[in-house]
Amino acid sequence: MREPIGLYIHIPFCTAKCGYCDFNSYAGHEHMIPEYGDVLLREASLWRAAARGRRIDPVFFGGGTPSLNPPEEMRKILEGLRATFDVAPDAEVALEANPGSITTEYLRALRDAGFNRISIGVQSFDDEELVALDRIHSGDDAREAFAAAREAGFDNVNLDLIYGLPEQPLEAWKRNLEEALRLGPEHLSMYALTIEDGTALARDVARGRVTPPDPDAQADHYEWTCERMAGAGREHYEISNWARPGHRCRHNLVYWQNREYLGLGAGAHSYFDGVRFSNVLLPNRYVELVGESLAEGGERRSMRHVVAGETVTPETAMADTMILGLRLLDGVSLAAFRARHGRAVDDVYGAVLDEFVANGIIERTATHVRLTPRGLLLSNEVFARLLPEPVV
Ligand code: SF4
Structure with missing residues (x-):
């Protein structure tokens, strides 16, 4: 299951x-x-x-x-x-x-x-x-x-x-x-x-x-x-x-843990079937547009109340796993990362992690990478460096 x-x-x-x-x-x-x-x-x-x-x-x-x-x-x-x-x-x-x-x-x-x-x-x-x-x-x-x-x-x-x-x-x-x-x-x-x-x-x-x-x-x-x-x-x-x-x-x-969720209601966000999407913000519009979605037959393609969405690329999925997972003090499991994304954490992020390890912001254990106590205070700097390069 x-x-x-x-x-x-x-x-x-x-x-x-x-x-x-x-x-x-x-x-x-x-x-x-x-x-x-x-x-x-x-x-x-x-x-x-x-x-x-x-x-x-x-x-x-x-x-x-x-x-x-x-x-x-x-x-x-x-x-x-x-x-x-x-x-x-x-x-x-x-x-x-x-x-x-x-x-x-x-x-x-x-x-x-x-x-x-x-x-x-x-x-x-x-x-x-x-x-x-x-x-x-x-x-x-x-x-x-x-x-x-x-x-x-x-x-x-x-x-x-x-x-x-x-x-x-x-x-x-x-x-x-x-x-x-x-x-x-x-x-x-x-x-x-x-x-x-x-x-x-x-x-x-x-x-x-x-x-x-x-x-x-x-x-x-x-x-x-x-x-x-x-x-x-x-x-x-x-x-x-x-x-x-x-x-x-x-x-x-x-x-x-970068797992899937469905969000219902005005402005609610979802991550489901590899897509991140969100509903219209205003409650009045939400009520109207859910009615229109139903009238259109309720197909996923024609959900009128869903106003923004993006298919998560493999690069973004890996960055999400790292950025969200490093919020946890247990850190990111190396084995779980590989099982999910098919690549080792160090293949993708080795250079940037080395830098943060040298600065005492990240530590490696046999099974995880995680923020140090100093890293907890500087987490936003770490997360910014782990974002995928913007596509131009
Ligand atoms: S307005 Fe105040 S009570 Fe309402 S969601 Fe914002 S913080 Fe919470």
Whole structure:
């Protein structure tokens, strides 16, 4: 049997748009929620034949804020997906949720519907930092959301945190992480704040209203985080992700292991049958175009809601395996690379890897190549060098 594929469901609705966010998410569109769920299932039906014979694991509802959907809506979508695809009985079925949008009762209903992992967008426990990030919840909302998840029976909980905010002292970041560790989630995703083009934060920085984050301070925060998490006995398994043993995020592992996934919903990305493609961004257009795709007979060639796609060349596939795989602290398996691509890692990347090894950024073991602790801080430089040469 071929390996399972991941299923990503994009729910693009948010109560308000956070200043730093460049995700495909929209405030003020909640009226679309019931219709959008129906259209998601229609889109799923378009992929039923292509996905026949493939197990689905994991299933991940991301956003946006999936937890804005009422529980009966989430149940409807999940049951529809199970009726359409061969979802593994023990699949990880996860959702992203924002503090302030979830209660114990809501989460119990999701547990009953089959969700078994929740990722809570805490970002910070400090109310002033949350205001600076335009988050609409408080630190107390975050604590209550975690307690609600536990009361509802979720025993696989991730917390998202952001460090390296403008002028954030290391001590302030330490307080956030210590508070997260006291709660004791199974998984922590911690990312440095980045300024993304087109966001309100980018405009504020450009106008001098906000000081941009200091990369040196972010590096200090990161190094302290790595040490603290090791002391807390958590596996540092990806550049920005830590887990208790047995709780690595199956959804993100699909990406990092360069495996196949189908993305459903507005702006969702897919990697399936050797092609990377993405759906139209705007929820209204997505709804219209899925209708047109169905009217055209649902052939893959005539999927109107799929607006961009590229067949992955052997060179790009190898680069993807390297760039995504080096995000994992285990690194890239030499044997798996050869089995998948028919070439040895060193045949393709030997010269550039030698250079990074000499600089202490990459290390070779008998079975893998991987980033060193210094390389974790310089990963983007490594990834840029591994990209295939542009075709001119
Ligand atoms: S809640 Fe998440 S997806 Fe929505 S605007 Fe804020 S950061 Fe973006």
